[in-house]
Amino acid sequence: MQDDTLQEQTQNLVQELRRGMIVLAVLSQLHDEQYGYSLMKLLEDQGMQVDQGTLYPLLRRLEEQKLLESNWRMETSRPRRYYFLSAQGREVLKEMTIEWSKIRNTVDELLANEKENDK
Amino acid sequence: MNLIELYLEEIRRQLPSRNRDDILKEIQSTLMDTIEDRNPNPGAEPDTETVKAVLKEFGSPRKVASQYGAKDYLVGPRMFPIYLRVLRIVLIVVAAFNAVGLIVAIVSNTGFSTSFFEAILEVVGGLFSSLFTAFGVVTLSFLGIERAIPDNMKTIIDEKWQPEDLLKEEDQDKVKIFDLAIEITGSLIFITLINFFLDRVGIYYLADGHWVSAPILTDAFLRYVPWITAYNIIDIALDLYLLRLGAWNKIASVIKVLNNAFKIAVTYAIIVGPAVISVDPAIWRETGLSSATSATQFTQIGNTGLDILLGLSIFGLVVDTIKRIYQRFIKGNSAGITIEG
Numbered sequence: 430m431q432d433d434t435l436q437e438q439t440q441n442l443v444q445e446l447r448r449g450m451i452v453l454a455v456l457s458q459l460h461d462e463q464y465g466y467s468l469m470k471l472l473e474d475q476g477m478q479v480d481q482g483t484l485y486p487l488l489r490r491l492e493e494q495k496l497l498e499s500n501w502r503m504e505t506s507r508p509r510r511y512y513f514l515s516a517q518g519r520e521v522l523k524e525m526t527i528e529w530s531k532i533r534n535t536v537d538e539l540l541a542n543e544k545e546n547d548k
Numbered sequence: 549m550n551l552i553e554l555y556l557e558e559i560r561r562q563l564p565s566r567n568r569d570d571i572l573k574e575i576q577s578t579l580m581d582t583i584e585d586r587n588p589n590p591g592a593e594p595d596t597e598t599v600k601a602v603l604k605e606f607g608s609p610r611k612v613a614s615q616y617g618a619k620d621y622l623v624g625p626r627m628f629p630i631y632l633r634v635l636r637i638v639l640i641v642v643a644a645f646n647a648v649g650l651i652v653a654i655v656s657n658t659g660f661s662t663s664f665f666e667a668i669l670e671v672v673g674g675l676f677s678s679l680f681t682a683f684g685v686v687t688l689s690f691l692g693i694e695r696a697i698p699d700n701m702k703t704i705i706d707e708k709w710q711p712e713d714l715l716k717e718e719d720q721d722k723v724k725i726f727d728l729a730i731e732i733t734g735s736l737i738f739i740t741l742i743n744f745f746l747d748r749v750g751i752y753y754l755a756d757g758h759w760v761s762a763p764i765l766t767d768a769f770l771r772y773v774p775w776i777t778a779y780n781i782i783d784i785a786l787d788l789y790l791l792r793l794g795a796w797n798k799i800a801s802v803i804k805v806l807n808n809a810f811k812i813a814v815t816y817a818i819i820v821g822p823a824v825i826s827v828d829p830a831i832w833r834e835t836g837l838s839s840a841t842s843a844t845q846f847t848q849i850g851n852t853g854l855d856i857l858l859g860l861s862i863f864g865l866v867v868d869t870i871k872r873i874y875q876r877f878i879k880g881n882s883a884g885i886t887i888e889g
Contacts, residue, residue, distance in 0.1 A: 441574065465574065465581070489571070
């Protein structure tokens with residue numbers, strides 16, 4: 430019972446951690462244009478699972494914030510909306526990547542210190 | 549309509565109007581991409597099982613639509629279509645009552661004078677005032693209904709949702725939320741009317757160019773007001789409880805049956821008690837209707853008509869009570885409504 434709670438707690442926290450990463454992950458894959466489903470697959474293949482209910486509203490929001498651009502194209506039998514980074518989005522991605530490196534280094538160091546203390 | 553079309557239509561109804569078509573087109577495109585990808589026979593028409601599995605994975609229409617909408621609604625997208633229907637009915641009824649009052653006034657007052665047109669303006673002003681009041685009461689009712697359904701209840705509804713529900717949802721469950729909404733709004737309007745505007749229940753006529761209302765309910769009626777208010781409040785509380793619960797259970801059925809018994813008792817007391825309608829002969833003459841019927845006759849007709857209506861409502865209540873007792877406690881099944889959104 431206690432194990433279940435612990436597992437659930439960990440799961441929720443990991444989810445929260447991943448949620449924070451989604452914007453960066455999405456932006457990083459849009460140098461080349463992608464439609465929603467292909468982007469979802471692309472992320473999934475690299476170990477980042479994002480469900481469609483999160484991804485699509487996020488893409489729209491990023492477009493509203495002018496970080497992405499999109500266009501509808503008729504492909505095979507149905508239209509698909511392709512998203513790609515805008516000039517502003519490329520800039521933001523560059524900044525976010527630098528910030529991410531800093532955060533990762535800091536957290537790595539914090540965790541390394543923690544390991545030392547544990548010994 | 550096939551399952552996919554029904555699903556998309558249901559989402560469409562719940563999406564915020566801004567960018568609705570665009571959002572829907574995108575959901576459709578993704579849905580078709582996913583189904584195509586999951587199809588065990590690529591190139592062939594996808595089988596129903598694949599479609600159902602993908603729809604289940606996407607989640608209930610409410611859940612999908614809510615991901616595109618703002619969080620804080622006065623009346624959320626799930627309840628909004630029902631809100632509009634109730635609002636339309638209530639506004640039409642209020643407008644119709646005002647129109648009848650106006651026609652009666654025109655018929656019973658001859659001659660057009662300046663004061664007559666002033667009186668007409670007064671009626672139009674009164675019409676707007678009652679329309680706004682009705683609008684306010686309906687909106688407040690739905691504000692309560694919207695908040696009576698807690699978020700975790702919405703999550704449970706979403707988890708229970710099955711693609712097959714799309715096929716039955718239209719004709720069954722929706723209508724029942726609509727019924728509850730109508731009942732709550734109706735009860736609130738009725739409580740407001742008998743507690744705050746009882747003096748407005750009467751005969752309206754033009755006197756010296758001004759609209760005057762003569763009350764027709766006697767003091768005897770006042771004694772019943774707290775009791776009538778009480779059973780209407782119980783009805784509202786029960787309806788809100790049902791909205792939270794999602795389906796009838798034993799407690800709700802017992803409350804309904806007891807409240808029905810309470811209503812029957814109060815209604816019976818009104819029928820056998822002293823007359824609740826009475827018109828002052830002096831006022832009756834002023835209305836200009838004296839030539840048609842005398843005040844006493846009008847009083848008699850009014851009371852007899854009311855007794856007949858109350859008698860019919862007792863009959864309806866008895867039938868409803870017997871039906872509920874049979875379904876819930878004798879037949880022993882859980883037949884009842886299921887609320888889905």
